[in-house]
Amino acid sequence: MADLIHINTRIRENAENLSAALEDHMLTVFAPDARKELRLFSAGEAAELLGISTSFLRKLHFDGKIADVHMTPGGRRHYSAAELLIIREVLEGTAKTKGAYQKGRRPGDKVQVLSFLNFKGGSGKTTSSIHNAQRFALKGYRVLCVDIDPQASLTTLFGYRPEYDFLQSGTIYDAIRYEDPLPLSSVIQKTFFTGIDLAPGGLMLQEFEHETPQALMHNVQPAFFARMAAVLQEVEDQYDIIIFDCPPQLGYLTMSALCASTGIVITVVPNMLDIASMSQFLLMSADLLDVVSKAGARMEFDFLRFLINRYEPNDGPQQQVVAFLRQMFETEVMVAPVLKSTAISDAGLTHQTLYEVERSQFNRNTYDRAVDSLNHVNEELDQLVQKAWGR
Incomplete structure (x- = not known):
């Protein structure tokens, strides 16, 4: 008779082995006490x-x-x-024209809050959000990244180890939880990347999904959909741009980010399975947003855009899907796509972005094509932000 597997024990063993392996990998990439440093x-x-x-x-x-x-x-x-x-x-x-080189907020401008989201994992939300945040920072904007994904990939890319650094406390959850929330300023971390602060993510965020139904039953205020907007008000005067990296699910965390946002970027990989998944995501989003709107949530956005991700220009079926999306959503589909590139994935092996790595580490043509595609995407988002400020 075959040995029975105690699945809970086996999963825990796998988790502990993987965590130890990842720790070894981080120690290989970075010195034990070192934090990431931004290149020149x-x-x-x-x-x-x-x-x-x-x-x-x-x-x-x-x-x-x-x-x-x-x-x-x-x-x-x-x-x-x-x-x-x-x-x-x-x-x-x-400068002859005010704001020619410092393009951030001026008196009367509201902070721009962008949510990167999709229902399906692997659509490039985290990759898009961190490259966008870093490009905004390099262009002189003051940026706050808010990682509301319990998997905390964005937090990891900033050189933190969520499973060690924020296992019990120190994440955005501490600021939005229902019992004894902390000031958001107490969980915000400075990052190695000049111009970017981080409200970290981690497994504790999952507690918000578990606690919200009980809070709704007892009418705890602010309600889940207003909590994120409420805590951002404490710090919003310190930033021009706030960027949410949302989890790949339409839960209370995602809804709270949406209700705090001024702009939405839906990432989509151009194949029909992903489009079908996105269709379901949009239908469910609309239904849930109707509910929270009736409950008093603000539902006004400066823009909504679909961002084509992992695009291969020579792939015929992908071109057909992109044409279909442009016909369907017209100008809401961003002009610039993010190209599928080995440079982006290779940089990710060392928990880096293309703006962090040296060009000399890659095939120059491959690197330049990938960076150009990211720059065009981020320039488009920059223009949308400027337009929202009436410029």
Whole structure:
């Protein structure tokens, strides 16, 4: 007779073995006490981010208008993200048009809160949200990332280990829980990436899904759909952009993020199975949003966009699906897609993004194509934010 497997014991063994292996991997990638550090940017990258030419950047140095930066033995300048912010401030001080170089909020502008979501896992929500957040930060915006996925992939990409660092406390759950919530400011973490703060995610977030039905029965206020918006009010004056990475399910966490958002980005992989899944997601979303709207939730958004993800331009069936989506949703489908790229997946092996890795580590054409596609997507979202501010 075959040995019976005690599934709870086996799952726990697998979980503990995998956790230990991941810990070893992190220690291999990063020193035991080290946190991630953001690389320096070349003069060409710096000029592109600042919106000026490399010759004008050199002239700023020559005229003594900006301080010296790190110089390689070969005489090439490299810039930290913090130095780019200082240069941006100098440029803004002499700009003919206000906001030409510092494009963040002005008095009267509301904070822009973007939710990246889909019902189906693997649609690129986390990849899209972190690249968008980092590009916004490099362009001078003040960004808060809020990880409301219990799997906490976004938190991991910022160099934290949710299963160790935030196992019992320290996640966004502590700010939105029903009993003795903490101030959001007490859970927000500074990150290695200049201009980005993080409200971490972790397994404790699952408790919010379990506790909400009981809270609804006892009419605990604020209700689940208003709790996220309420806690964001405490810190929103410190940020231009707040970005939610939502879990791959339409639960109370996702609904709370939607009710706090000003813009929605639905990521979709262009194949018919994913489109069918998204159809179900949209139908359920509409029904649930009707319910919370009648309960008093705010349901006004500045924009909703569908973002084509993991797109292969030479794939005929994918092209047909994208054409179908553009015909169906017209301008709500973003013009720029995120290309499927080995550069993005390879960077992910070391818990990095394309904005973090050195171009020299990859095939240059592969890297450039991937970065260009991400830049075009993020520029489109940048324009939507600026339009929402009336610019």
